[in-house]
Structures are given as C-alpha cells and as structure tokens.
Amino acid sequence: MKVYRGLDIITNKVTAEERAQCSHHMIGFVDPLVSSYTVVDFRNKALALIEDVYSREKLPIIVGGTNYYIESLLWRVLLDEGQENEGEGKKGGSLDRKAELEKLGGAELHRRLTEVDPEMASVLHPHDTRKIARSLQVHAETGVPHSHWLEEQRGQEGGDVLGGPLRYPDPCIFWLHADMESIDERLDRRVDEMLLTGLIDELRDFHLRFNQQKIQDQSQDYQHGIFQSIGFKEFHEYLTCPDETTQEVRETLRNQGVENLKMATRRYARKQNKWVRNRFLKRPGDNVPAVYGLDVTDVSQWEETVLSPALLILDRLTKGERPSVEPMRVEGAGKRNKRSRHTCELCDKVIIGDLEWTAHLKSKKHHYHVRKRRKSEPEPEPASDQPQGTTPPPTPTTDGPTLANSTTLAPGSAEACGEPESPGTSSTEKEAPVL
Numbered sequence: 189m190k191v192y193r194g195l196d197i198i199t200n201k202v203t204a205e206e207r208a209q210c211s212h213h214m215i216g217f218v219d220p221l222v223s224s225y226t227v228v229d230f231r232n233k234a235l236a237l238i239e240d241v242y243s244r245e246k247l248p249i250i251v252g253g254t255n256y257y258i259e260s261l262l263w264r265v266l267l268d269e270g271q272e273n274e275g276e277g278k279k280g281g282s283l284d285r286k287a288e289l290e291k292l293g294g295a296e297l298h299r300r301l302t303e304v305d306p307e308m309a310s311v312l313h314p315h316d317t318r319k320i321a322r323s324l325q326v327h328a329e330t331g332v333p334h335s336h337w338l339e340e341q342r343g344q345e346g347g348d349v350l351g352g353p354l355r356y357p358d359p360c361i362f363w364l365h366a367d368m369e370s371i372d373e374r375l376d377r378r379v380d381e382m383l384l385t386g387l388i389d390e391l392r393d394f395h396l397r398f399n400q401q402k403i404q405d406q407s408q409d410y411q412h413g414i415f416q417s418i419g420f421k422e423f424h425e426y427l428t429c430p431d432e433t434t435q436e437v438r439e440t441l442r443n444q445g446v447e448n449l450k451m452a453t454r455r456y457a458r459k460q461n462k463w464v465r466n467r468f469l470k471r472p473g474d475n476v477p478a479v480y481g482l483d484v485t486d487v488s489q490w491e492e493t494v495l496s497p498a499l500l501i502l503d504r505l506t507k508g509e510r511p512s513v514e515p516m517r518v519e520g521a522g523k524r525n526k527r528s529r530h531t532c533e534l535c536d537k538v539i540i541g542d543l544e545w546t547a548h549l550k551s552k553k554h555h556y557h558v559r560k561r562r563k564s565e566p567e568p569e570p571a572s573d574q575p576q577g578t579t580p581p582p583t584p585t586t587d588g589p590t591l592a593n594s595t596t597l598a599p600g601s602a603e604a605c606g607e608p609e610s611p612g613t614s615s616t617e618k619e620a621p622v623l
Contacts, residue, residue, distance in 0.1 A: 190252075191230065192414035194220045194398070197382050197390045199417055213237050220398055223413035231260040235355075247506075255463040262359055262477060264341060264352030285328065289321035300324060305333035310529050313540050348475045350467070359477040360505055362498050363464055363516070366485040368457075375453045379446065382419075388442070391420060395427045403428060418456055422448035469518045478515035534561060 189199040193216045202212055214234060218225050234250075238261070241248040250258055260266055289297060298314040301323055308323045323334035330337070338351070346353025366374075399415065402408040410421040423445035429438060468479050480501055482494045497513065504511040530539040532548060534557040539545045548554055 189414055189417045190215050191218045192220050194394055195414060195417055197385055197387050198419035220414045227257055227260050228266055230257055234261055253460050262355060264355055286321050286325045289324055290317050297321060305335050307335040313538055346475050348472055354475055361477050361479040362482055363479055364482050364484045370485045371457055372454050376450050379450050391423050418452045419449045422452055469516055481516045
C-alpha cells in the first residue's frame with residue numbers, strides 16, 4: 189500500500205527524517221485512484237531498481253511485510269515480462285478483462301476455467317474469484333492454459349512445486365519475530381499513536397477527495413488499490429454517516445472503527461507469520477534462501493538481540509564465510525500437499541490443501557453433519573436368512589465422528605466423503621477413527 193500517494197499515517201509510511209538517512213524507493217508514486225496496479229507492475233519496477241543498486245556496488249535491502257510481493261522478487265513465480273502483456277497498449281484492456289471476469293461470480297468462473305484449464309481449476313477453490321479470473325485472463329491472452337506456464341516454471345533448474353528458481357544467488361532473509369502477546373500490545377499501541385498523529389483527519393480528507401463520489405456513484409470497491417488498506421474500510425460507517433447523525437452515534441461509530449482497525453491489524457500480523465512459516469520455512473526442496481530469526485519481543489534489547497547479530501551474520505555472508513548462527517528451518521517441511529483437492533459431501537464444501545482438509549475434519553460444522561447423518565440413517569434390518577430366535581450381531585459403532593475421504597484428484601474428478609478403505613475391508617467392517 190505504500191506505493192500509493194496518500195494515507196501516509198494508515199499505511200505507516202517511512203517518515204521524512206528516516207528517508208533522509210538513506211535512499212528509499214517504491215514509496216508514494218502511484219495515483220490513489222489507480223486500482224489496476226499489480227504485483228507484476230511492482231516486480232518490474234523493483235527489479236530495475238535492484239539492478240541499479242547492484243550497478244553502484246551497493247547492497248539492496250527489501251523491507252516489508254507484504255510477503256507475496258517479496259516472493260515475486262526472490263523467485264521466478266510470475267509469468268515472464270514477455271508473457272504478461274504484448275505491449276503497453278494491451279495493458280488497459282487486459283486489466284479491464286480481468287475486472288469484468290471477477291463480476292461473474294465464483295461458480296461461473298470456475299465452470300469456465302474447468303472447460304479451458306481443468307488442471308488449474310482442480311487446485312483453485314470456486315470462491316477464489318481473483319485467481320480464477322487471472323487464470324482465465326492468461327488463457328485468453330496467450331491461448332495457453334495457465335497451468336502450462338506454471339508447470340514450465342517449476343520444471344526449470346532449481347524450481348519446485350511452488351514456482352521457478354531463485355532469481356538471485358544467496359539471498360539472506362532476516363525474520364523479525366516476537367511472541368504474539370507482545371505483538372498484539374505493540375500493534376494496539378501503534379493504532380493509538382496513529383490516532384494522536386491525525387489518523388481521523390487523514391481518513392476524512394481522503395474520503396472527501398477520493399471516496400465520497402465513488403459511493404454516490406455506487407462504484408466503491410474496497411478490494412482493489414489503496415482503498416483496500418487496513419484502516420480505511422474499517423471506518424466506512426463513520427465516514428459515511430449522514431449529516432444529521434448525533435455526536436453520540438458518531439463517537440460510537442468512531443470507536444467501533446478503531447476497534448475494527450486493531451482487530452484487522454492483529455489478524456494480518458498472524459497471516460504474515462503464517463506466510464513466512466509456510467512459504468519460507470516449510471518450502472520444500474533446496475530452493476530456499478537462508479532465513480535467520482531475530483527476536484524483537486523486547487525492543488529495549490535491540491542492539492544485543494537484533495542489530496548486532498544481523499550485522500555479524502551479514503558480514504560473514506559477504507565474506508563467503510558460514511555464520512555461527514544456523515538459519516531457521518522446520519522439520520518435515522514439504523510433506524503436505526497444498527494443492528490437493530478434497531470434497532466433503534456431508535458439508536457440501538470443496539477444500540484445497542491437506543492442512544486445510546485436516547482442519548475441516550476437526551471442525552464443529554463437520555462433526556455436526558456427521559451426527560446429523562447418523563440420526564437420519566435407518567436402523568439396519570435383520571437379514572432374511574437369520575435363524576428364528578437368534579440375535580443379530582451388533583453393528584460396530586463409535587463415539588467419534590467418521591472421517592471424510594482425502595486424496596489428490598485428477599482434473600475434473602470428485603471424491604466421496606469417507607476414509608479410504610484397506611484392501612479386503614468393507615465399509616461396514618471398518619471401525620471409524622476418532623479425531
């Protein structure tokens with residue numbers, strides 16, 4: 189969000205004093221009314237700047253928390269420049285096409301993608317309209333399925349299941365982490381400091397200049413551009429309340445906006461941590477940069493626990509020496525399939541990824557549907573050849589919920605909800621596992 193002009197407080201832009209200490213790039217250069225600035229635009233501009241820094245024998249430092257954008261610089265995970273658009277003249281039409289596709293809804297988009305690229309459709313959730321629209325856009329502009337381009341990237345030397353090879357040799361990642369309790373407290377304090385430095389005035393001014401007319405025209409979209417910034421949409425009710433609204437109601441709406449901002453910020457911090465663990469620490473194969481953890485729980489110890497260790501690690505690496513501190517890594521990384529597709533017929537849901545599938549099987553909703561089915565199933569009738577006067581054998585039961593099936597599907601296929609059976613074992617003989 190820092191690439192856009194405006195909302196300096198809510199996007200926590202680097203201050204003028206901080207920018208005077210060293211050169212900063214990629215800040216405040218995109219018009220706030222532009223909603224079509226993409227990660228590809230970011231990547232192309234940032235790569236040119238990185239090459240320029242290298243040419244001056246300086247070390248480029250990429251700072252931020254938008255990890256998807258950082259990934260686009262570290263790995264070759266997006267289509268190459270020549271495949272994105274054939275000339276700038278087509279760019280507007282390309283983005284308009286994607287925007288129009290997103291309006292169709294997930295079900296229709298997924299149906300269309302299944303027709304032209306069943307492999308891609310099998311790993312995208314029907315509700316993920318952005319990614320589905322992107323895949324349809326790629327197919328429409330290149331005539332080649334999106335899955336083909338991605339498979340080509342993964343097949344390059346150094347590629348893996350998540351994309352192509354590393355773009356630069358020996359990158360180093362410092363992950364500044366802390367326990368969640370201290371992070372939550374720090375984030376709440378940051379919101380309070382934003383309020384003291386004029387957050388409400390900034391939001392009101394931006395709303396009057398750029399957002400009010402969009403709302404009147406019913407063209408407002410809090411999903412694209414700077415309007416999706418955490419902290420702007422959370423104050424929608426406050427900023428759009430009628431002139432006759434009482435001061436008491438205004439104050440209530442303002443306080444609710446503040447609380448919504450704090451909750452959204454804490455939620456995003458957890459999402460960032462999850463991304464680092466899944467995409468960096470658990471990334472399969474050797475195509476992974478070294479990630480060094482720096483604990484920032486106690487910022488009063490910054491020099492000892494953060495700055496000095498980071499400089500020492502960097503000094504060793506630039507000399508071609510091995511740092512005394514080992515990089516972070518998660519044991520058993522890469523064993524789960526993030527692209528497997530599962531269908532739970534009981535809950536009428538499509539689940540993408542093994543981890544998500546396991547979580548669904550443990551969910552209260554799934555357990556509820558399991559119990560509901562059990563109650564609705566008729567009691568088994570005695571076999572017709574059962575000898576009169578004998579008692580039929582008891583039907584195996586369990587207090588735990590039955591599990592749903594879990595396999596990786598071929599494009600266009602579906603699966604039932606139930607545990608895969610062992611050879612020679614019928615469904616009535618097998619005891620249902622308990623979660």
